[in-house]
Amino acid sequence: MAHLTFTELLENSVAAAADVNSTLTSWNTQSTDIDASNVRDEGLDGRSVASRAITPSDGFAQFSDAGSVTLTNTSPALVAIGATNVICGPFNINESDKEQLVVRCSCKVRINATGSGAANKSVTVYMAYTDDASPTSGSTWNVIARSDRDFLLNNYGAGIDPPKRGVYTVSFLFSGGGSLSTANLHFGLFSSISGSGVNYYIADVHIHGVTYAR
């Protein structure tokens, strides 16, 4: 804390240079040490804080119901709707400065089959990240641990359609190990189905991320 001292000048006394200089020296020395203790409690409000000081980066990507895709891939692949990969970013994070990045994603999942055709077919959806500045399906993607969700249909007998629809929603605190510093984090949505012959559908994808810096 900058604590300013003040040497009073006394009535009927000579105004000594030392007394004046004492005050000026204190103020000069302390002028670079002003901190929170110099500010009164509840003395600051939103006006005082610069834009993006608290949440320096955020972003979202969304694809409406019309922007759906029907897929058949049995190996995990980056979801693309039309010509657009389902990717959200870039996000900046400096974990050494205790910045924290929260990411959320939701989408609809549907398996396009009924009866025995859909028996035991499972759709897996998960999220992955890359620090590629211009990410593509060919970038190095790292799976977000425990972000995967399975949607399994079962066969309940002839004439009985199994449930075909599900909702994928996850939210997580991204961690790069505690010291990651990058300006290029991107998050993508991946999916696959466990067997061939049945297609599935993903729509209404929303990915949102926000960095909490303070």
Add this chain to the structure above:
Amino acid sequence: MAFRYRQKYFDANDALNIEDWNLNIKELAEEFNGYLDRDNFPNGSFGQAQIVSNAFTRVHFNDSGTNEAIDVTTLAWQKGSLCSLEVIATVDCILQVELGAENIWTGTVLDTYCVRHKVSVDGVTVAESGWQSSKQQNSCTWICGALPVSAGKHVIQHWAGVGSVDNANDTAVSIPSTRPSLNVQDRQLLVIERRR
């Protein structure tokens, strides 16, 4: 605000009263020694570098991919090894809670045999899902809620419960003799502690 009220004013040709001088300087010093406020700083003066880490927000997170077998012989809420967090709040704040979990049923699934999840803060339920049928053999749950809390230690806990649900009143009424087993697999508990 520093020197908002000038105590004494000097006019030309006045004899300098040293007490007036002292009063003005003393007022200024006292304001600097702990009473500066927003009126002293231009808008947007403080950026990320000037604010201490976690001053406004702290994110807590607990996740697990270990199968948690839910006891399907009881209607009671269970916590087992489901996610939990202990948050020590230094000041009054709001806890924003988000829970995601994956339900994996095995065995003979039943339309009316269901699972539900909830999150509690210090025993107070802040978010609770509806019943999800085991007929959705692999499915996921996501719920969120928020609660203002006072400074101190707080425990956030994920719970799960199963039962055969009476469609008439949406309550779990029984445990059938033939029932599927349930594992809660991948799961995340996210808590955002907002202070201002």
